[in-house]
Amino acid sequence: MVKAVNIDESPNTLGTPPKQPSSETVSIINPDDEVEFVVDTGSDNLVLNAVSEKAIGGTELMKKWLFREMDKREPGLTDKFQWISTRVRGLEPDKQRILWIHDLANDGEVQHLKDKENWKKFERIVFVSHWQQNQFRTYLGFPFEKGVVIQNAIHPIPEHTKPKVDGKINVCYFSTPHRGLELLLNAWEFMRKELKEGLNAELNIYSSFKLYDRGHLDEQFRHIYKRAQDMDAVNYHGTVSNDEIREMLKTQHIMAYPSIYEETSCITLIEACSAGCLCVVPNLGALPETGA
Template identity: 50%
Template sequence: MKVEKTDDLVVASKDAKGGSELIYGRVKERVPDDLWNYFQIILSRVRDYEDKPKILWFQDTSKDQEIQFLKKKEERDKYERFIFPSDWSLEKFHLDLGVEYEKSVVLKNAIEPIPAHTKPKEGPTRLIYISTPHRGLDVLIAAFRAAKFENVELDIYSSFKIYGWEEADKDWEPLYNACKDTPNVNYHGTVSNEEIRSVLQQTHILAYPNIFQESACISVIEAMSAGCVVVCPNLAALPETCANFAWMYGYVQDKIEHARKFSHVLRDAIDSFWEPPVQARLTFQKQYFDMHYDINTTAKQWEIMLENIKTNIEYSKQKK
């Protein structure tokens, strides 16, 4: 796959519009240009170096082959800071690659809070899946087919087009077709983030039987801000991201057992959604996520950090 470079951002495709690209753009547009451009800020994949202080911002996990070079201290020494979207991610990089705590900062992925709204009470309970297919779509469809929920519809927004990888979708066509052939399932493919944010306001539950380790999860954060119940396993950074608000179950690798456990919790969430304690919890959930995952707060944290690093670098130059 050809890798293209756009300014200081390295992406696998110039058409990528995934969570990593969204958060990068949202932070960058809120930090003063002169401060941002003082550094080379690299998102996950290193391709070349500029003659600037370097910051490596991770969204991938410590097992990614592209970053195994960090096991060498002389490579780590090229960077002023390593930025992580979760404490789980930082800990894994420290244990697996030796990344120093002293050079590491956790700046969580963030969103523009979803506008306040009222969920529809009439009609079916609406479920949604808004991640790429390899993160558990097959488990979801298996569980949904077996459960035979009544008065429930599932909207699926999933394909690799979000990364500009249409060729990769060919391998997933059988799963996409299974989605299309399943009663009460609407398969939409990839749409804009603006459309996802709008649809979430009409959605009750994020159905996310994740099987792929993530260092953070923008989909979950947006769903939580939208006042959706999130049903997901306790895999990787999901417990940290969900902050005890998700309807969470123990992850299992066997997909049949995973589908069974997920279906059980999902049914409980569907049956309980409109109960007063659940609604009160969702109100608190939205307040929490709107406060702790607000992009303006995160961008300000970035600005303060970059300003401090720049000041220290310039001071060191003067001492010489």
């Protein structure tokens, strides 16, 4: 018998972040016994940060870039507003608030937008793609006229000449693992072993949850990282800085991103296009709009 009690089922409310479950000691018992398994989360009170200051994902890069550019134009301008990147952690009463949404409409952190009363708490709600805005209209009933679309952007990668060494083709993947890395490894193995194609290609993988300063999430993907390390013509690099990624892209010919995740935008795709890479991506989420 399995029983769970005292589970915190309070609805997601504006400015209420998720809580991290506490860990309990587990003991091995006689499997023939009837067991009552109790999960008590009533005392959990560790609040998760909205975004880690150490994170270097697309959302974080965009915010840092925007703030730098705004301060160049008018020092102190960013301090006149409360800038919220998707996840609300309290509202400042003396500032106009801009909610800059990067996540999907089904994300728990944005469900407060189902309530019309919460719309008026923000001076403007900004989406990063038209596809994303349509999703919020469809699933949350959020009206078009209450939001605005400002698509993501980057500093262009300088013009360069791709390497031509013995006909080798450099292919890269630089996103988190849950967005399609295992699928890519399957395709890579099939291409080389079964089709006997791409034997002159080398795959460079830059992937881990350290990108978001969430290294503990890597545990469930260890087998994928190990597989990548053991495969022929595959180099696994983990997570590196965005400056290193931009330099790496100058040496790459193809960006392979068989994403199984609905992107609301995609800095990875924007950077790869800017670097002159041939981008292999699916028709999913906002990827077609981003790469148009």
